[in-house]
Amino acid sequence: xxxxxxxxxxxxxxxxxxxxxxxxxxxxxxxxxxxxxxxxxxxxxxxxx
Amino acid sequence: xxxxxxxxxxxxxxxxxxxxxxxxxxxxxxxxxxxxxxxxxxxxxxxxxxxxxxxxxxxxxxxxxxxxxxxxxxxxxxxxxxxxxxxxxxxxxxxxxxxxxxxxxxxxxxxxxxxxxxxxxxxxxxxxxxxxxxxxxxxxxxxxxxxxxxxxxxxxxxxxxxxxxxxxxxxxxxxxxxxxxxxxxxxxxxxxxxxxxxxxxxxxxxxxxxxxxxxxxxxxxxxxxxxxxxxxxxxxxxxxxxxxxxxxxxxxxxxxxxxxxxxxxxxxxxxxxxxxxxxxxxxxxxxxxxxxxxxxxxxxxxxxxxxxxxxxxxxxxxxxxxxxxxxxxxxxxxxxxxxxxxxxxxxxxxxxxxxxxxxxxxxxxxxxxxxxxxxxxxxxxxxxxxxxxxxxxxxxxxxxxxxxxxxxxxxxxxxxxxxxxxxxxxxxxxxxxxxxxxxxxxxxxxxxxxxxxxxxxxxxxxxxxxxxxxxxxxxxxxxxxxxxxxxxxxxxxxxxxxxxxxxxxxxxxxxxxxxxxxxxxxxxxxxxxxxxxxxxxxxxxxxxxxxxxxxxxxxxxxxxxxxxxxxxxxxxxxxxxxxxxxxxxxxxxxxxxxxxxxxxxxxxxxxxxxxxxxxxxxx
Numbered sequence: 083x084x085x086x087x088x089x090x091x092x093x094x095x096x097x098x099x100x101x102x103x104x105x106x107x108x109x110x111x112x113x114x115x116x117x118x119x120x121x122x123x124x125x126x127x128x129x130x131x
Numbered sequence: 132x133x134x135x136x137x138x139x140x141x142x143x144x145x146x147x148x149x150x151x152x153x154x155x156x157x158x159x160x161x162x163x164x165x166x167x168x169x170x171x172x173x174x175x176x177x178x179x180x181x182x183x184x185x186x187x188x189x190x191x192x193x194x195x196x197x198x199x200x201x202x203x204x205x206x207x208x209x210x211x212x213x214x215x216x217x218x219x220x221x222x223x224x225x226x227x228x229x230x231x232x233x234x235x236x237x238x239x240x241x242x243x244x245x246x247x248x249x250x251x252x253x254x255x256x257x258x259x260x261x262x263x264x265x266x267x268x269x270x271x272x273x274x275x276x277x278x279x280x281x282x283x284x285x286x287x288x289x290x291x292x293x294x295x296x297x298x299x300x301x302x303x304x305x306x307x308x309x310x311x312x313x314x315x316x317x318x319x320x321x322x323x324x325x326x327x328x329x330x331x332x333x334x335x336x337x338x339x340x341x342x343x344x345x346x347x348x349x350x351x352x353x354x355x356x357x358x359x360x361x362x363x364x365x366x367x368x369x370x371x372x373x374x375x376x377x378x379x380x381x382x383x384x385x386x387x388x389x390x391x392x393x394x395x396x397x398x399x400x401x402x403x404x405x406x407x408x409x410x411x412x413x414x415x416x417x418x419x420x421x422x423x424x425x426x427x428x429x430x431x432x433x434x435x436x437x438x439x440x441x442x443x444x445x446x447x448x449x450x451x452x453x454x455x456x457x458x459x460x461x462x463x464x465x466x467x468x469x470x471x472x473x474x475x476x477x478x479x480x481x482x483x484x485x486x487x488x489x490x491x492x493x494x495x496x497x498x499x500x501x502x503x504x505x506x507x508x509x510x511x512x513x514x515x516x517x518x519x520x521x522x523x524x525x526x527x528x529x530x531x532x533x534x535x536x537x538x539x540x541x542x543x544x545x546x547x548x549x550x551x552x553x554x555x556x557x558x559x560x561x562x563x564x565x566x567x568x569x570x571x572x573x574x575x576x577x578x579x580x581x582x583x584x585x586x587x588x589x590x591x592x593x594x595x596x597x598x599x600x601x602x603x604x605x606x607x608x609x610x611x612x613x614x615x616x617x618x619x620x621x622x623x624x625x626x627x628x629x630x631x632x633x634x635x636x637x638x639x640x641x642x643x644x645x646x647x648x649x650x651x652x653x654x655x656x657x658x659x660x661x662x663x664x665x666x667x668x669x670x671x672x673x674x675x676x677x678x679x680x681x682x683x684x685x686x687x688x689x690x691x692x693x694x695x696x697x698x699x700x701x702x703x704x705x706x707x708x709x710x711x712x713x714x715x716x717x718x719x720x721x722x723x724x725x726x727x728x729x730x731x732x733x734x735x736x737x738x739x740x741x742x743x744x745x746x747x748x749x750x
Contacts, residue, residue: 085239092204096204
């Protein structure tokens with residue numbers, strides 16, 4: 083719950099509501115990933131993560 | 132009850148923790164030194180435990196914890212970048228997103244879970260911006276009441292460069308350059324193309340640059356082509372990168388190799404392959420452009436702030452060659468660079484930002500001395516700890532009750548051409564060893580550079596070494612009008628020290644040039660007659676100063692070669708045990724742990740340790 087509150091606060095503060103649909107889809111993806119795969123490995127380029 | 136703030140940098144690279152008690156910097160350390168994993172990105176649990184212990188503060192008594200950036204804004208940058216490049220970048224998107232969705236979006240929770248291991252009270256957690264953390268780490272501990280602030284790195288949330296102004300407890304950010312246009316990432320792209328590791332090999336590129344021939348047609352052409360195709364460099368120092376040539380925004384590498392090859396006429400260099408003149412010329416070209424950008428930015432910074440002092444932080448501030456040029460330019464009267472300028476320094480910066488900006492606390496009286504305590508902010512060890520290690524390892528040692536006798540003996544050993552591991556007092560914060568976790572030798576010895584590179588550090592033969600000189604003798608050896616306590620300024624060796632260049636010097640093969648005796652202190656005189664100087668203050672590090680001074684009494688030379696106490700790919704040693712292990716694995720001749728001297732000839736080899744080099748991934 084705290085995460086959703088923070089996320090909403092972030093979108094409001096930055097006025098980036100247009101990112102909301104993207105984030106929702108990503109989170110759905112996320113649920114899939116969590117249930118289907120073992121680990122997430124970061125790529126080596128640090129700008130990405 | 133004192134007010135204490137814990138600063139944390141983590142989850143990207145170079146995790147670290149730092150602690151302030153009533154605004155005073157008490158302790159700071161990199162996590163890699165404890166876990167023995169170079170650039171360790173994990174939560175700095177060991178470093179955090181250490182700094183709390185050093186300060187005598189329980190976690191539950193902390194006023195706040197400050198994390199060095201804003202994860203959500205970083206995520207925003209990531210999403211917007213992919214959105215603007217779509218449909219390009221799908222592969223990179225698919226590899227980056229799982230990490231974010233599984234871990235980084237929930238960083239606050241991750242952080243809270245880790246912090247819960249330190250104590251059960253809910254302490255406020257703050258998230259100052261990445262470049263504000265850098266700016267705070269540069270300004271607040273500086274010796275200036277007022278100063279211009281320049282931060283330069285790869286990227287934080289959005290910003291890659293900021294210009295600010297600090298006065299008293301206030302920091303104002305005046306200008307910002309945003310991702311993907313980044314001097315740090317530009318330099319990293321060339322690091323990658325020249326066959327070095329991104330995020331650790333930048334130092335090698337800088338060390339390689341002086342081997343380039345500035346007069347060569349190829350160097351001039353490289354510079355012209357880089358400015359024509361890759362970078363639009365503006366008068367005010369801002370840069371625009373032509374993203375058609377870079378892959379880091381949406382790909383999984385830094386540069387588009389094929390396109391670069393078409394423009395530059397040379398292919399990407401394979402890591403660990405032979406270094407040829409063309410890559411040295413390329414390194415020189417990008418180094419010259421970097422210096423140009425830094426000088427232009429400094430001019431803009433001066434115009435915007437009207438200040439006579441400048442402070443620097445961010446990874447690019449570790450480019451000590453450009454720092455030296457900035458000092459020489461006279462744009463500012465005085466310059467101060469945060470010794471932990473990279474992301475590890477963000478831990479300290481975040482804590483300082485929380486103290487002065489969030490809490491609104493005044494800066495302590497600025498006395499002309501900086502507040503970094505010589506960067507000796509890490510753990511120290513007692514005589515008992517050292518004896519324990521010696522017993523455990525079955526090591527033979529000589530104990531010196533009297534410090535002066537120790538300096539006497541070690542200066543003799545050094546003057547005889549031996550290499551000594553010098554382990555004293557508190558460990559350094561930041562990437563440089565400053566005489567407490569150092570390998571030292573005689574700078575006059577023409578064989579020293581080769582011996583240290585190939586037999587002790589096991590690293591590339593071309594890499595230069597730096598001198599530690601007693602503060603009083605700086606001008607005796609170097610064209611340096613100020614102090615350089617953190618080894619962050621590269622300046623020319625004094626004219627009177629130099630030996631003339633042989634004819635056609637620039638056209639000689641790399642190692643012929645390298646082994647030409649350029650001065651009477653050859654092992655620290657780089658190929659272009661420069662040196663990365665550390666000035667040693669008697670007040671700040673009396674033991675190191677006394678040793679060098681004793682060496683001077685015997686030889687007439689008040690300086691030594693100083694390199695970090697580690698081998699290639701290994702974090703700098705932290706404990707006496709790390710020090711002894713490193714000593715035994717290399718061809719180092721002597722080890723000094725506090726007042727205990729270990730002679731290699733008297734030690735028995737460590738059993739079953741022949742595969743130790745596989746322990747550390749090459750950097």
